[in-house]
Amino acid sequence: MIYLDHAGTTLYPQSLLKKFTDDLSKNIYGNPHSQNISSKLTYDTIEHVRYRILQHFNTTAEDYTVIFTSGSTAALKLVAETFPWIPEGSRQPSSRFCYLTDSHTSVVGMRGITATMNVLSVPVKPKEILLSEKNGVPAEQGDCMTPHLFCYPAQSNFSGTRYPLSWIQGIKSGKLCPVKTPGKWFVLLDAASYVSTSPLDLTVHQPDFIPISFYKIFGFPTGLGALLVNNDVAPLLRKSYFGGGTAAGYLAGEEFYSPRPSIAERFEDGTVSFLDIIALKHGFDTLERLTGGMENIKHHTFALSRYTYTVLSTLKYANGAPVVCIYSDSDFSSPDTQGPIINFNILDENGDVIGYSQVDKIASLYNIHIRTGCFCNTGACQQHLGISNEDVKRNLQAGHVCGDDMDIIDGRPTGSVRISFGYMSTFEDAQTFLKFIIDTRLSESNIKFLSQTTVQETITQSVGSSILNDHTTNNNANKLSSKSIISDTEHWNNSSAALKTPEVSRMVSSESTLPVYRSGSNQVTVTNIYLYPIKSCSAFEVSEWPVGNQGLLYDRNWMVVNQNGVCISQKQEPRLCLVHPSIDLEQNIMVIKAEGMAPLSVPLGENTGKGIQIGQSKVCAHRVQTYDCGERIAEWFSELLGRQCRLMRQSSDFKRNAKQKCEKNQSAAVSLSLVNEAQYLLINKASILQLKEQLTERLEEPLQTEELIQRFRANIVINAMEAFEEEKWAEISIGTLCFQVVGPCNRCQIICIDPQTGQRNKEFLHTLSSARGRKINFGIYLMNQSLCTSLPNILSVGSQVLPVLKKNTEVQSPLLNEEKNS
Secondary structure, three states: OEEOEOOOOOOOOHHHHHHHHHHHHHOOOOOOOOOOHHHHHHHHHHHHHHHHHHHHOOOOOOOEEEEEEOOHHHHHHHHHHHOOOOOOOOOOOOOEEEEEOOOOHHHHOHHHHHHHOOOEEEEEOHHHHHHHHHHOOOOOOOOOOOEEEEEEEOEOOOOOEEOOOHHHHHHHHOOOOOOOOOOEEEEEEEOOOHHHOOOOOOOOOOOOEEEEEOHHHHOOOOOOEEEEEEOOOHHHOOOOOOOOOOEEEEEOOOOEEEEOOOHHHHHOOOOOOHHHHHHHHHHHHHHHHHHOOHHHHHHHHHHHHHHHHHHHHHOEOOOOOEOEEEOOOOOOOOOOOEOOEEEEEEEOOOOOEEOHHHHHHHHHHOOEEOEEEOOOOHHHHHHHHOOOHHHHHHHHHOOOOOOOOOOEEOOEEOOEEEEEOOOOOOHHHHHHHHHHHHHHHOOOOOOEOOOHHHHHHHHHHHHOOOOOOOOOOHHHHHHHHOHHHOOOOHHHOOHHHHHOOOHHHHOOOOOOOOOOEOOOOOOEEEEEEEEOOEOOOOOEEEOEEEEEOOEEOOOOOEEEEEOOOOEOOOOOOHHHHHOEEEEEOOOOEEEEEOOOOOOEEEEOOOOOOOOOOEEEEEEOOEEEEEEEOOHHHHHHHHHHHOOOEEEEEEOOOOOOEEEEEOOOOOEEEEEOOOOOOOOEEEEEHHHHHHHHHHHHHHHOOOOOHHHHHHHOOOOEEEOOOOOOHHHHEEEEEEOOEEEEEEEEEEOOHHHHEOOOOOOEOOHHHHHHHHHHOOOOEEEEEEEEEEOOOOOOOEEEOOOEEEEEEOOOOOOOOOOOOOOOOO
16 A cells, blocks of 8 residues: 555554553553543553643743644634634724634634634735845734734645744734734734644744644544644633533532633533543654654655655646646755645646545555545635636536545636655655656556656765665666556546636536437347445346336345444455346345355345344445344355454435436436445446447457446346437436436546456556546436336346437536445
């Protein structure tokens, strides 16, 4: 695995976990609010950790106080709620809340609290502060003591830009002016991203507030952060709520409350997460032992990012066009101005952006973990990608929300790709990532290689004083310039044409359907019917089958979950495809078979006994209610897969509805089983055959049509004459059954898994990407229009398929977030 999302969270070392669990097994830690021996041990250990945190930032308890929170977001919220704001309309000048536009969502979100207090929020662009610094225009001070707060990140989580720490004193002293207004300025330094790979010396730079999250430093524990508060400022904070452990005394029947004298205890409502706090001690110990300290981490991670940046920025197509567009405010010349983050978009030969969703999907085939989107930093995203405020609102109206895969709208990117390095990142990680970019973007006919001298100079300049392991040598880097690594480029082809399609079609279509039937004399029929009783397991092929309100009867009624109750798919466990369930309607049982295992019989009748365990889980972000199928079946699956797992069945008492928008612009509640998105998935054998030709050329070996069909995990296979003509249909009729076309299926890595062996081969997704362009669509989703109650609802092989065309067949059907094929 090549993990390149350390800005999201770094990884936890095994030794940290062992030290922590050994500690818990040898000591009893009680509630720190009690007075017994075990509780006293907890309290003393927590206080020791506070000192360790202050020591890490080169300060003491005389200057700063550590207030534990659930994370940096909670720390920011605490400041917004307790800062001594003076609202508009007061006799004295009112406060201002200013923040850098290149700030995390959690910083910008503070304005929601200040707005309720009638305090004006003022966004400040980085260039405005830099201009103020250059011109040296002092703030209006005078005798006015109105408190103002300026927030900025020590490091942009978007681009890795490191803003000057000298701003802290400049703003507090009045030499820098975020906004021209009289009063006293306080500074909040958002250090969550910065301190994950760099030291912060609070003796040299003394902001008033510093929010941090520990998982970004250690990887474990999560859900724990802190607010470091300058002790000179802490008495000014105003707190109204008081929780357990914060009161020195209070009365229940009278308005009387006296807070604890300790600043930390006054602001830590309830019992702190004391076991997680104890884990921090082992985090600091492990970090020091493995790296020698934050200064080493700073230079090591910068060396890796500078090398990667230099190679990326040099890659060109044969026509001279750059392979990537890098979003950065620096040239990666110094770790004081640039962190170990590289933000970019991949371009095609024409300069068009290839959507981040496809980049992420292809990277996953190489087991490379990256981050895509806007990274909870809309301001920086707008700045670097040239997205206007109107664009953001228009994209939201078109259906784009943070975190989705709607990466291109009207031919323009809505986000980008981010890689980031951590202290355990290696030079080989950087090389593997660069090889991935070269493999997938450049062919031998159009590559412009870096010269050996350029690569050598890059490594020498970048690695320098880093703490890379001895086995990392310049010879390793030279492998990047070997023509032998160039391959697998076709899967990016045709992306520029796809990019120019307005992504508004990503929403479920509202086109009007005309009663225009498919022309041509060739009859379309159903050739195969498959159901998948257990989600992500093998198909069960039938010649005819009953249809119910959720689709094919018993299709995806069961799923395998891990020990935490989370659904397992072939993405996590490819061997699920070797499990063969079949349904016997006459005997009313499901038979499960797997090589080397005794057959297993599961009754189809739902267990309604009093002892059944009803649980809730999620499938494709939708809540589902299931019940456990028992220990006997759990032991069978656990033995087969070599891990603790259980078989769950969807409860009939729980109705899972997916609101789908029909072609006739009407919303319909669709009842779903444990599918991801829709009731049925249909593929066309003509489309399969066209893809097969391209795959055979790439694989240079014969490929069976039946095997390829099974990879796409469809419910219905048809034999239309024209490849991909099914994407022009708005609805279809099969016998007495009528179906609405919901949209195309956007494919993922599951099609790379051989259904006979469970082995992966990334060529399948590569070839499909080459053939279909950016969104890698194959097959269409269907849902029931209505079921006839007077006739048997049976789907049969050989039945004629009557499609109804869309009004405008040139407009691509909508895409859905995930494919149904798991």
